Amino acid sequence: MSEGTERHPRYSAIVLLEDQDSDLIPLVDTLHRVFSSRPAGYEIIIVANGVGGFLRRALASVAMCNGALKAYEFPSKVSQSVCLKAGFEESSGEIIIVCGSHRQITESSLMRLLDSLDEQTDIVNSWRTKRNDSTFNQLQSRAFNALVRKIARCQVHDLSSAVKVYRRSVLEQTDFYGNMHRFLPIIAEGKGFRTKEVECEHYRWTGKTGPCPPYEYIERVADLLTLYFLIGFKNKPLRFFNVLGTFFLLLGFGCLSYVFLDKMLLGHPVGGHPLLLLSLFSMVLGVQVSSVGLLGEIIAFTHGRHKRQYTIEKIL
């Protein structure tokens, strides 16, 4: 057993490097310090996502730390999910720590985060209770997290914090793509993994402050909608589309009856009635939305069957 732990480090830290972040080396040092204080073995994996030669240069200046450091790069930008998966493929640790390229939480918080992964927990999220950035950023982040809580019906307070601890099985059994890595803890929770949040101290904010360009908000909305759809309806898409379709159909039908009653009881002509148009549009839309749903159901039936819809915790 002890030999096994020698060969396979217990901890794998995956550092996702998205831009030329000068905080990378201090972060790696911090990780080294945190892990060296523990008896179990560890490794640090840096995955650079299209940052040119930055990572090579940065690593050249650091003394190589007894083989515990691995570094990989993508020559051109790929999605962050791909980066995370790439890092995960290279890792062998039983516990995986995923973080961004700068020090988001303090060293002691990181310790606490690692300690709180007990037998009953599969995922530990960090929750930066005292944040060190602008009020606007905080408000924005709170609103986003509140929306996520509402949509996913889960208790998460700080999804935007990049520091998370996973058990290996979580990353093995949860599939994510595109921008869904952001919601990985929630998707995993939907699969039955147990999540825990630990309050952390925010180290400092190094990113940009102030409002993002408008398209980023649209992207967030898209991500949230995707999350909502995938959590609730990926196995039964027709329900989702039918709710929407029925709404439009009923709206149309209601308006049409109103127009009809107006004609019958009050004698207003049907021809120029403004609601006539609304009802017709609405009914057509309802039928179309429902038929798209039917198409979705066919796709889910014909292609989605090979996707496992359950996760097994233990087999005796």
Place this chain on the structure above:
Amino acid sequence: MGVHLSIVIPLYNEEDSVRELVSSIVECAKDFPFSHEILLVDDGSTDGTWRVIEELSTSVPTLRAIKFRRNYGQTSAMVAGFDHARGEIIVTMDGDLQNDPRDIPRLLEKLEEGYDIVSGWRVHRRDHFSRVLPSRIANAIISLTTGVHLHDYGCSLKAYRAECIRSIKAYGEMHRFFPALASMTGARVAEIPVRHHERKHGTSKYGFSRIFKVLSDIWAINLIIKFSSNPLRGFLFCAVPFVLLSLFFWLLCALALFYSWTQGKAQVFMFSALLSGAAAVHLVVLGFLAELVVHVSDLSHTHLSKLTKRCINGETR
């Protein structure tokens, strides 16, 4: 010992060229320090191409050939070639003798420098103006829109790492987009100038009408590159103008009612608002459908990442 290099050549009604083509390749291959194979793909030729290939196969031991039941197009022929090639490196070229096999060693050298795809660039094209112009336009558009900057996408003479090209699922007439598609997965693409000869036999299989097909392919490929992993975003971006338009018309409609403009105006505004609102709803709904399709698909990004991930420190598993 495994084969190092596979030369894939799609052929369609090239009975006059095949013999010369194969002999010129064999001539070049004498200098190769590694093993190679020539893989001819007869794309349902209606002339004697296959007969010539059968004759040749008796005298050329490195020759292999595939025959399609009917004509499927150059991309399908290439994909069939990729599927059946045994080499670690695959070179594709035209069957009409316009590419020169003497360029192959240079392509391979470039590949050795650490690229995944090396594309030929026909600097001095020996083609009729009516062929060159549409191709130029297409090249300019592909370069502008895909983010992969080459001078000549249409050149068939290209060298690929086999693992890299097999991961790309091509369809339609997509062969000119292989570099763009591959770079989407992080592959490194380079270009070197190659020779180009005048057509000796047969007729060109391309016409001016192809520009429209190519344009629609460009459009499709850009959408795929941008939105294949998160389609709902794309649809949402398309829906936003319609939402704004709808709101604008609802506002006008309200104003029309409030200030008692003519009833016709109010009705026109309402009609426009409803129409654009319906379009927006429709786009969003389609976005969900697209998301579902991506979700259930086997599009494995992990698989792609293995090819393009480069190790800086430590070993790759």
